[in-house]
Amino acid sequence: MARSDYLFTSESVSEGHPDKVCDRISDEIVDLLYKEARKSGMDASLLRVACETLATTNRIIIAGEVRCSVEAGRLKSKVRSAARKAVKAIGYEQDGFHWKTAKIDVLLHEQSADIAQGVDVGGEKNTEGAGDQGIMFGYACRETAELMPAPIFYAQKILERLATARKASEGDAGKLGPDAKTQVTVRYKDGKPSEIVSIVLSTQHLDESLNSKDVRAIVEPFVREAVAELPIAADCVWHVNPTGKFVIGGPDGDAGLTGRKIIVDTYGGAAPHGGGAFSGKDPTKVDRSAAYAARYLAKNVVAAKLADRCTIQLSYAIGVAEPLSVYVDLHGTGTVDEAAVETALREVMDLTPRGIREHLQLTRPIYAKTSAYGHFGRKPGRDGSFSWERTDLISKLKSALGR
The missing domain is CATH 3.30.300.10 (GMP Synthetase; Chain A, domain 3)
Structure with missing residues (x-):
């Protein structure tokens, strides 16, 4: 009981916390590359970003893998500029960490062909696989109007x-x-x-x-x-x-790294976390997109008054499109059978990586604003940001459950 x-x-933690500075820079780079793809006419679904940032006293190091429309020489310049703008927006103008004087090393390189082949399967709709294996959780409850703990x-x-x-x-x-x-x-x-x-x-x-x-x-x-x-x-x-x-304070007082605040980013320990960080990743990475989808589905379950609390787990294998499992726990608060909800969720949303991206319209420059103050419990924006916070599946869920 x-x-x-x-x-x-x-x-x-605030946007000026050392780890959050790194999350912000990594997500600014994701947004930058989506903007550049739009300018060049590149198919945004082909963009790949896995960007990690380290920050310490007046030093920022940006590393990772990308597939983008910007040639290598211009990419480094644009990334440095994006990083400086991010640090300036946060407000760092102190001797030990200043947006204008910090040295920035950009060590981005082409995406691994081995990883790419697991994602780019066939090229037909819904045939591409997940960018990695993993488990992702979503949660919603009635404790606030935003259905957050x-x-x-x-x-x-x-x-x-x-x-x-x-x-x-x-x-x-x-x-x-x-x-x-x-x-x-x-x-x-x-x-x-x-x-x-x-x-x-x-x-x-x-x-x-x-x-x-x-x-x-x-x-x-x-x-x-x-x-x-x-x-x-x-x-x-x-x-x-x-x-x-x-x-x-900031990276001058303590080094920062992308992805170290995953519980801060989600439910504060009130619900499970699969372990994968969000920032710096394009939405072919199910660490990010499937966690957004799981929150979206859980929030709609609660908003539809099918339960007062809902936890959803999704699991994936690299190179495989369909989720290996969909698990629902209504914590004894549900008005419907949990197994029936699991079936209904697959009916109301395509849970392949491509299906999630298209349903939530994730191939956009919408990620920098997610890097601080939580990825969940936020208001959906006109630019498509926080689309996973919508509650537009209520009628479909009820219909699928015969309600």
Whole structure:
């Protein structure tokens, strides 16, 4: 029997966290290559990107495999420019990490022919295989309007609100730096989030004279605004910059790598994760696209009121188009048989890699904005971003289930 009264905690990190800087650069490069493909007339479905970024004190190293329309000499120049623009947008202009002066090494090369042959099978519709083996999970629940777990949702919102305030210099928020992380503990009663009982926040500050009390005075109004939909307990424990000063931040303080924040990117530990990172990958990589599809399907199951909670697992083999398995867990909250839902999901959506990309229209430059504040629980954009957050399968799902 599931517990009904308990505490659960999730953490998030800001766009200026060293690992998130790397995620942003990697995804900016994915977007860059989709834009270049459009300019050149290249079939976007043929684009391949697997881009990893390392950042440390005034140094950025970008490596990986690509198949694109940009010749090698121009590619390095464009990638460097995209990286600098990303770092500038985040807000790094400090001595140890500056968008203008950081040295950038670009070590991108052609995609492996062995990997390519597993994906480019035949060239006919739906015959291409998955870019790798793996398992992917999607999750949705009724804890927020966005059908996300409350702890990760509010952890993300806190940092997103602080970033907006910092960039607009609202009040004293201009004294804060780009690097930050937070942790939110929620009390559940009768299985539902009732209040926030603990908030941990560490944020870089540019004014060296600030202490923990000063920083709390700056951030607390924005924190309360961000979590306004869920009460903060009267005896909530706050830890704001608990170690004291936090002046040296970002890659100057700690090296960053693409793909190290996979739980932050998804459900904050409230649901399983298959293990594959998202950023820097084009959507032939099922690590990314199938995780988006699984979230999309889980969200539609819950939005259709077929369950209050839904976990979906998809599995793939490299070079094989159809998923090896589709698994659904409704956590005892469903109004329909789980095996019937598994069958219905295959009916309402083509779950081959090509089918997912076409259904969610993923071959677009929509990825940089996913690199911070979560890939899920976001509002679908007019540019096609976050298409996996739509709830447009409700009627098809109900029909497939005879509802």
